[in-house]
Structure formats: C-alpha cells, structure tokens
Amino acid sequence: MITLSRRLVTGALAGLALSGARPALAGAAALAEASASRRIRLGAFTITTLLDADETIDGPWPIVGEDRPREEVQALMRENRLAPDRFTPGFTPTLIETGTQRILFDTGNGEVGFIPRPAGGRLGQALRRAGIAPETIDLVVITHCHTDHIGGLLDGGVPQFPNAAYVVGEAEYRFWTAEERLSAPADSNTYRSAAVVRSHLVPLRERIRFVGPGDTVAPGIDVVAAFGHTPGHLAFHCESEGQRMLVWGDCAHHEVASLIHPEWHALFDLDKDQGIATRRAIYAMAATERLLVAGYHTAFPSLGHVEARGTGYRWIPVSESGTP
C-alpha cells in the first residue's frame, strides 16, 4: 500500500516535470531517494530502515498460507482491499545509531539473494543516499542465514562493511555450516542458503561473535529466541530511554496474512510448528508490551505496531500509529 502510493506520487511529480514544471523533476528525484529509507527516533537511538529490494512478486500464497487453499488467502487479500495474487514485500535492513555505534541488522539480497539485481541488492545505495557510508558501520547483526539477509555481506568477494564486526546466532551458524546441508537438492532454498553461507559468511568468521537468546549485542540491545523459520532465527529487543523496539527478522512475511493467521504455515519456515509457536509468542509480546516493530518483510518502511484482533493480530504501520 505504501509502495503503491509512493509510486503514484513519484509518477505524478515526474508527470509534472514532463509538462515543463522543472522544479518538480528535482522533487521527484529527491522523493525517490528519500523513499529508500525512513528515519525515526527511539529514545537516544536513531533508527533508519532501508529498502534493499522493491519488486512485486506472486503471493502472498503460498509464501504465507502454504497449508491453506489458495482461494482462502486470496479472499483475505480482497477483504483487505489488496491484490489477491501479487504483493510487494519489504526487504528492509534496519540501522540503529546508538550514539556510540552504528549497528546494521541484516544485509539484504546482495548479488545472490532472493530478488536479483537490479530490483534487489540495493542496500549499499540506500545507505549512501541516507548519508551513511558503509565503512562507518561498526557492527552487522544477522537475524538468520537466508540469502536475502546475508547476501549483502560481500560483493565480488569484497566485504561491504569493511570495518564491521559481526554478530550471528550460534545455533544458526552451526546448522548452516553442517556438511549435510549441501546434500539438499541444488535448486532448494536450503542448498542455496548453505552455499551462500559458505561463500558470503564463513570468510568473515574471524570477526564473528556468536550469540544466543539472552545475550547482549550492545548496551540496550538483547537477543530474543525466534526459532522455527530457521533453527537459530533470532529477534532483537532494543531499548533506549524507556522506548522499546523489536527487530523481528522473518516473524512475518506479509503484514496482513501472517499477523491475522499466525497458525498458517509459512513456505520458508524450516520447522512449521515451531514457526507458528514463535509467531504467536512474538506477536503476543509485541502487542502486550506495545513495542515498535521493525519487520523485515512487512511493507516498507516496515515499521509498525501489533494489536490483538480476534484469534490473531493486526499490523499498524507507523504512518498510522505515529512515531513512538
């Protein structure tokens, strides 16, 4: 929805420019650049969400609701005034500037991710446009090792955040580096992720700190278990001056379908039942504790709150709920 309106506005400004209103052209360019990032405050922290990929793809079925009839998911989309078979997921790394450190959560698709270039792999560009040089990132934190989260670590073998240390879930790293992962079918998501772990993450291992639930990443930023999507999938609880945010990685693949039906299977969850239990627990925590959420795949700018609704939940984008 947000993406659509952004495009409409950009298109309208570009149209004005063509009709001879020259300042509108600069306006359109500025808007297109600005729309690749969104910046808000969280206490003393500055939060910037960054758009790595902007592509409309098939779904949300079966990415969400794999175990349900396609028509049921289509009907839910129609009820919510959304296209039944196409959606534009966010691919949204989050940057936290704590005042002493620049901490980046996930690195986007890079050259090897789920959304190929030129539509995907734009994180570096989005960072620079937001005024952040990739060399100034101190810490890169990985929620899990799917290709759309670790693909941006290296480009052509070159680390994209050359001065950063890295934080990776210990269980996650152990799972993906196990030899048997490479015996999965070559066209499977599991094989592709295991291969990209070897090519894009393992070369950085000297600089990786391995963590698990309850560990502290940096002052105010703690690790939360969110297993199921992958065996070591992690979320991160972030707090500054009493204001709180959850970076939840892939706890939702669609802001309507995942939230209202946490019990629907997610295609890319490796453990479907654990994925359901994690969604229920994480959504309940976000709703009860009124946490701001940075949701990687919810529509850009991928920031919102969660509210209980019936047997499920509802996503309230920050554009509606305001900044905390």
Ligand SMILES: [Zn+2]
């Ligand atoms: Zn993902």
